[in-house]
Amino acid sequence: MAHLGISNSVKKLIRVDIVSDTVCPWCFVGKKNLEKAMNASKDLYAFEVQWHPYLLNPSAPKEGVTKIEYYKMKFGEEQSKQILSRMTKVFQGLGFDYDTSGLTGSTLDSHRLIEFAGHQGLDKQNMLVETLFLSYFCEGKFIGDRQVLLEAANKVGITGAEELLNDPNKGLAEVEEEVRKNSTFVRGVPHFTINGKHKLSGAQPPEVFLNAFQAVANENSQS
DSSP, X not given: OOOTTHHHHSOEEEEEEEEEOTTOXXXXXXXXXXXXXXXXXXXXXXXXXXXXXOOSOTTOOSSOEEHHHHHHHHHOHHHHHHHHHHHHHHHHHTTOOOOOOSEEOOOHHHHHHHHHXXXXXXXXXXXXXXXXXXXXXXXXXXXXXXXXXXXXXXXXXXXXXXXXXXXXXXXXXHHHHHHHHHTTTOSSSSEEEETTTEEEESSOXXXXXXXXXXXXXXXXXXX
16 A cells, blocks of 8 residues: 655754854844745755854943944944944845944843743744844844843743843853853854754855755755
């Protein structure tokens, strides 16, 4: 008796682990490009996406500084203008406004919250990351602010967020350990690992992700 092609109807599972920082604009761009690739191949694959922490500026002040002043201090006035102009155009190409107002600072609490959300489901974690990115890059909100983090958590239905954020040590050791581990092999973010072996750095275009998905699928079919 024929098997009615059941085995062919099962989608191949592709796991994507993303190391990022919540104040890295290229991480947002990389997320959007990954999502385009996933959407274009959703009939072929099922996806599981998990986010992991990285600190671009481990000594960033918890109270925050204005984004513009931070860019000037880090890159100089002329280069910072060029960077902000470029990011504005990149975000416009994705359909978003790049907001340079507001504060930037320590991202430790945002990573604690993201790690916490992951224990309630990777879909919730992904929605939280999206909300935090939009809050910071497009709405001028300071994601070092406890209330901003709490609003994001409530928006995507994460329970226990207030208790977590009220205790600065809760979940901190786990995040710091993962940051330490990630820093041993990541030199820049975003960093993507697909099915544990294919590694991509930077905000790659959708076609690069599609090629990686195909490579993974080919390997799985041969094993």
